[in-house]
Amino acid sequence: MSKTFDRFAAVAFLAIGVLFMLESLRISKSAYGSAVGPNVFPFLLGLVLALLSIKLLLETLRYDVANTSRRELQYKKFFVILISSILYAMLLEHVGYIITTFLFLIIGFQTIQRGDIWKSIIISACFSFGVYVVYVKLLQGTLPSWPVWFS
Amino acid sequence: MEAITFLFDGFQTALQPHNLLFAFIGVLIGTAVGVLPGIGPMSGVALLIPVTASMTTGLDPAQAATSSIILLAGVYYGAMYGGSTTSILLNTPGESSSVVTTLDGYQMAKQGRAGSALAIAAIGSFVAGIVSLIALVLLAQPLSNLALKFGPAEYFSLMLLGLAAVSGLAGNSMTKAWMMTVFGLLLSTIGLDSVSGVARFTYDISVLYGGLEFLTVAVGLFALGEVFKAILHKEKNDGEIAKIGRIIPSKEDLKESAGPIARGSLLGFFVGVLPGAGATLASFFSYIVEKKLSQTPEKFGKGTIAGVAAPESANNAASGGAMIPLLTLGIPGSGTTAILMGALIMYNVQPGPLLFDEHPDVAWGLIASMFIGNIMLLILNMPLVKIFAKIIETPSKYLLPLIIAISIFGVYAVQVTTFDVLLLIAFGVFGYLLSSHDFPLAPLVLGLVLGPMIENNMRRALTSSNGDFMIFFEKPISLVLIIAAVLWVLVPLFMKLKGKNVVINEDM
Numbered sequence: 001m002s003k004t005f006d007r008f009a010a011v012a013f014l015a016i017g018v019l020f021m022l023e024s025l026r027i028s029k030s031a032y033g034s035a036v037g038p039n040v041f042p043f044l045l046g047l048v049l050a051l052l053s054i055k056l057l058l059e060t061l062r063y064d065v066a067n068t069s070r071r072e073l074q075y076k077k078f079f080v081i082l083i084s085s086i087l088y089a090m091l092l093e094h095v096g097y098i099i100t101t102f103l104f105l106i107i108g109f110q111t112i113q114r115g116d117i118w119k120s121i122i123i124s125a126c127f128s129f130g131v132y133v134v135y136v137k138l139l140q141g142t143l144p145s146w147p148v149w150f151s
Numbered sequence: 152m153e154a155i156t157f158l159f160d161g162f163q164t165a166l167q168p169h170n171l172l173f174a175f176i177g178v179l180i181g182t183a184v185g186v187l188p189g190i191g192p193m194s195g196v197a198l199l200i201p202v203t204a205s206m207t208t209g210l211d212p213a214q215a216a217t218s219s220i221i222l223l224a225g226v227y228y229g230a231m232y233g234g235s236t237t238s239i240l241l242n243t244p245g246e247s248s249s250v251v252t253t254l255d256g257y258q259m260a261k262q263g264r265a266g267s268a269l270a271i272a273a274i275g276s277f278v279a280g281i282v283s284l285i286a287l288v289l290l291a292q293p294l295s296n297l298a299l300k301f302g303p304a305e306y307f308s309l310m311l312l313g314l315a316a317v318s319g320l321a322g323n324s325m326t327k328a329w330m331m332t333v334f335g336l337l338l339s340t341i342g343l344d345s346v347s348g349v350a351r352f353t354y355d356i357s358v359l360y361g362g363l364e365f366l367t368v369a370v371g372l373f374a375l376g377e378v379f380k381a382i383l384h385k386e387k388n389d390g391e392i393a394k395i396g397r398i399i400p401s402k403e404d405l406k407e408s409a410g411p412i413a414r415g416s417l418l419g420f421f422v423g424v425l426p427g428a429g430a431t432l433a434s435f436f437s438y439i440v441e442k443k444l445s446q447t448p449e450k451f452g453k454g455t456i457a458g459v460a461a462p463e464s465a466n467n468a469a470s471g472g473a474m475i476p477l478l479t480l481g482i483p484g485s486g487t488t489a490i491l492m493g494a495l496i497m498y499n500v501q502p503g504p505l506l507f508d509e510h511p512d513v514a515w516g517l518i519a520s521m522f523i524g525n526i527m528l529l530i531l532n533m534p535l536v537k538i539f540a541k542i543i544e545t546p547s548k549y550l551l552p553l554i555i556a557i558s559i560f561g562v563y564a565v566q567v568t569t570f571d572v573l574l575l576i577a578f579g580v581f582g583y584l585l586s587s588h589d590f591p592l593a594p595l596v597l598g599l600v601l602g603p604m605i606e607n608n609m610r611r612a613l614t615s616s617n618g619d620f621m622i623f624f625e626k627p628i629s630l631v632l633i634i635a636a637v638l639w640v641l642v643p644l645f646m647k648l649k650g651k652n653v654v655i656n657e658d659m
Contacts, residue, residue, distance in 0.1 A: 013334065023352060074384075075383070082580065105552050113548040123553075
């Protein structure tokens with residue numbers, strides 16, 4: 001249990017709860033077909049979330065001193081993969097499924113463990129082509145195929 | 152017996168070639184999910200929802216729903232079989248529901264009895280699966296008939312009970328569990344309000360009008376969240392895999408484990424029916440019970456077969472039992488069943504008492520397919536266990552990026568928007584951060600799935616009472632359910648105050 005994270009989370013959820021309460025005040029109260037308008041449920045939930053967050057905040061005051069057995073985390077690998085998945089998502093529609101998936105997988109494999117580049121290339125190629133062929137050709141699904149500027 | 156006729160019809164659905172194939176794929180993937188440490192049944196099922204959705208595009212909606220749910224349920228109970236394999240061979244549980252199995256299972260493997268341990272685990276799981284299915288067949292109709300008498304007020308209270316049960320038992324901190332539940336409910340209010348048609352929290356962003364897609368959130372939180380965790384906390388499998396040896400159990404082993412299997416099945420089933428309890432708790436309970444009943448309790452922990460048979464039967468029975476509240480009442484009692492429920496809703500099939508009237512082919516087809524799936528699993532897990540043991544060696548180097556790619560493909564194939572893919576990644580990070588700081592994710596998904604129904608029933612009840620909240624306390628059934636919900640929250644709290652150690656369910 002991390003005291004800092006819990007405090008941060010409590011404040012963030014408190015803000016979310018209050019935000020939902022304030023915003024639900026702006027929803028029209030018209031209750032057509034119902035005695036209770038569409039604003040009531042989110043308002044109540046926002047209130048409960050805010051109260052629970054305050055409770056958590058109070059609980060963090062009573063935490064024992066945080067244990068210091070922190071483990072070495074692989075931040076670099078994680079961020080490389082996170083950023084490449086975001087790029088993958090952003091470029092998917094422009095560059096097409098096959099190329100983006102192929103590149104993403106190679107980057108992913110090589111980030112987690114360097115080496116054996118040919119095996120990575122073969123697996124990536126099989127997956128990206130395989131999924132595309134099975135889904136688009138066999139099952140008639142839609143996926144962006146090749147870059148828009150190809151055709 | 153009416154149920155028998157329905158079950159017979161169900162078998163006709165389940166025995167169609169494509170449904171047999173779906174059941175087989177489901178239990179096969181389920182076993183693999185169970186064997187692989189790090190991928191639990193929740194992330195496995197979530198990951199496969201979009202994949203099955205794209206596989207069933209050619210079928211008509213009702214058939215597609217049947218086939219998909221057959222596959223997804225197969226993953227769920229298949230994982231219960233597979234979980235034992237790594238517990239016994241590697242001393243590393245594949246699932247949290249197989250943690251107890253390591254105690255005696257690994258000891259047996261060390262003594263060279265891994266084969267019998269695996270076989271008894273498979274047989275126990277099979278017996279338990281069949282026992283819980285028979286109970287499901289017998290209870291389905293009466294329970295859904297009872298639930299049909301429920302009005303909106305009763306339904307609201309029943310769902311409140313479901314939320315209270317799951318939040319009360321999940322994770323270490325009840326405050327955090329409740330925060331996740333309420334946050335899930337809040338997320339479900341985004342989008343067009345189904346009663347009045349008013350847009351809520353959409354800020355003129357067109358993708359938000361449909362609300363946050365359940366599928367995107369679930370795949371992100373569970374599948375991606377676990378992948379991110381695995382990347383950050385690089386875990387090494389340096390344990391040696393034990394030799395399997397003879398698979399056929401000896402007569403003594405069978406004799407010794409018959410009692411534990413029978414008791415484990417019944418106990419697991421009842422624990423599974425209770426919302427919030429689930430397979431992990433069931434396996435712990437049955438182990439403790441066996442140890443108490445045994446004439447030689449000192450043998451437990453040193454490789455007695457009863458210590459494998461009981462928990463493995465119990466966790467499988469619990470997964471069957473958990474289907475009962477889902478199918479008959481429309482209330483998922485755990486994270487995995489919440490995900491199954493979300494999948495059914497995606498296909499416009501509403502689980503609950505009307506399911507057996509409106510979609511008997513889905514309901515009974517699923518039940519019949521579980522009989523078939525359990526037989527498949529027995530065959531898969533007895534002679535082929537050596538092949539599955541090889542899955543443990545799958546390098547995470549390839550597995551982790553492929554899971555990300557499958558998640559992205561699945562979500563994009565179903566939603567066809569970049570927004571959903573980005574949301575998926577965001578929820579992946581969010582899921583990792585929350586779960587690694589003891590914020591349980593199952594209540595969040597449960598809130599998201601149940602949110603619209605809770606709100607609608609609450610508003611319908613309040614409309615009939617002209618806005619008077621007392622209606623929930625005036626109707627007797629509703630009052631009983633609310634009292635049960637309050638007790639569910641207060642009793643563990645009270646026990647904690649008295650210094651008792653409360654068993655909690657970590658994953659569900």
